[in-house]
Amino acid sequence: MNSKEKYPKIWEILEQVSDPEIPVLSIIDLGVVRDVREINGQIEVDITPTYSGCPAMNMIETEIKATLDQHGIKAQVKLVLSPAWTTDWMSESGKNKLREYGIAPPQDEPITVNTLFGKPEHIECPRCKSKNTELISQFGSTACKALYKCLDCLEPFDYFKCHR
Numbered sequence: 278m279n280s281k282e283k284y285p286k287i288w289e290i291l292e293q294v295s296d297p298e299i300p301v302l303s304i305i306d307l308g309v310v311r312d313v314r315e316i317n318g319q320i321e322v323d324i325t326p327t328y329s330g331c332p333a334m335n336m337i338e339t340e341i342k343a344t345l346d347q348h349g350i351k352a353q354v355k356l357v358l359s360p361a362w363t364t365d366w367m368s369e370s371g372k373n374k375l376r377e378y379g380i381a382p383p384q385d386e387p388i389t390v391n392t393l394f395g396k397p398e399h400i401e402c403p404r405c406k407s408k409n410t411e412l413i414s415q416f417g418s419t420a421c422k423a424l425y426k427c428l429d430c431l432e433p434f435d436y437f438k439c440h441r
């Protein structure tokens with residue numbers, strides 16, 4: 278039995294905790310919550326930061342404790358740094374929510390020379406789905422995002438670039 282089946286209520290409550298940087302995404306959508314277990318009657322939640330040194334993680338930890346506390350559950354939060362978070366852990370519904378929010382979700386692409394240098398090619402515009410886009414800046418509104426511009430609808434948009 279995995280921890281989702283064992284503690285469905287906890288996972289359900291954790292759905293209410295949103296990512297401080299992208300409020301439309303829950304920490305479950307992001308795949309930040311790795312495990313939930315019970316030790317000596319206390320709940321322990323494992324989380325993995327989306328990138329190391331992410332200042333949002335302290336907020337997430339506080340938020341997890343506060344939200345579970347509202348439901349009468351005392352919890353400890355444990356930071357698990359290995360294995361490192363990858364965008365593969367982001368749920369499909371999470372990717373859809375990002376798109377609706379106007380941020381291009383991380384794309385599954387074979388690693389090319391360009392992606393190695395942090396310049397993934399052909400990022401799809403979240404508004405018009407055009408792949409005719411160009412990188413404006415490696416850093417968008419936060420370090421986790423790059424700023425792109427769509428050459429068809431001419432709108433700038435953020436690309437969620439943090440992988441691993």
Ligand SMILES: [Zn+2]
Nearest residue numbers: 402405427430
């Ligand atoms: Zn566009």
